Amino acid sequence: MAAGVLIDWGGVLTTSLSHSIAKWIEADRIDGDHYRDVMRTLVDHAYRGDDGESVVHALERGELEGPAFERELAAMLLTVDGVPPVAEGLLDRMFAGFERVDAMYDMLRDVRKNGVKTCLVSNSWSNEYPRDGWDEVFDAIVISGEVGMRKPEPRIFHHALGQVGLAGEECVFIDDIEANIVAARALGMTGIHHRDAGSTITELESLLRLTLRRA
Known part of the structure; x- marks a missing residue:
């Protein structure tokens, strides 16, 4: 044993994370397809890539502060109105549905x-x-x-x-x-x-x- x-x-x-993210996408009016494309690239690099470090590596080790990551991530994302979402509090909102x-x-x-x-x-x-x-x-x-x-x-x-x-x-x-x-x-x-x-x-x-x- x-x-x-x-x-x-x-x-x-x-x-599941997908359950929480779905709630956030609806609440923040995020372009879901664009979000999934962005996150697929980031997560694949962080967990399956072997070509160097990324912001996700730094964030998860605590080397990058949450607000700095939120600004970087928000700049990569779009709402359905075609503008970036509000960066401040982005991570809290993403995970609020857990x-x-x-x-x-x-x-x-x-x-x-x-x-x-x-x-x-x-x-x-x-x-x-x-x-x-x-x-x-x-x-x-x-x-x-x-x-x-x-x-x-x-x-x-x-x-x-x-x-x-x-x-x-x-x-x-x-x-x-x-x-x-x-x-x-x-x-x-x-x-x-x-x-x-x-x-x-x-x-x-x-x-x-x-x-x-x-x-």
């Missing part, structure tokens, strides 16, 4: 009650995290902008493993981005590519040989 679970936040412990998935938190409580260590490993975009009750579900918290490292860099995984005192082979890693799963598996971890709470909990039950709550 695995001795540790490392887990992402946005899109795993919350509803909703907590209680089934995942209940699962983490059960995992810890059974002696399995838990660690949050999250790439931040200068965003605030709702940390109420986190001491009940996490043994350690690793947020990219606070530690100056980001997924899928191996060093952030090594850091997280050190926080819970476990080797990669002893841990399960849960994330909704395939590149991060690949990086974790390269360090010996078992990866679960999260798509929804039900399938992730079922897969984790099998790996841990435990019965976990789903609601």
Whole structure:
């Protein structure tokens, strides 16, 4: 049985990023097709590219302040009126639609009650995290902008493993981005590519040989 679970936040412990973005696109009257083209280029470079650094690398490591990134991103985007959106508060508005998935938190409580260590490993975009009750579900918290490292860099995984005192082979890693799963598996971890709470909990039950709550 695995001795540790490392887990992402946005899109795993919350509803999906696409759900939040859809709400923001409607509220801010964003040109959705143009937004998706811009973000596809940025994210592909940040998670699948090997041709140098980008503003996303710097933002996630905390090397670039949120307001500076907001100005850069706003200049790349357009509203349906053909003008850039308001830069100030752009990231907060983009992520405002994230909703907590209680089934995942209940699962983490059960995992810890059974002696399995838990660690949050999250790439931040200068965003605030709702940390109420986190001491009940996490043994350690690793947020990219606070530690100056980001997924899928191996060093952030090594850091997280050190926080819970476990080797990669002893841990399960849960994330909704395939590149991060690949990086974790390269360090010996078992990866679960999260798509929804039900399938992730079922897969984790099998790996841990435990019965976990789903609601």
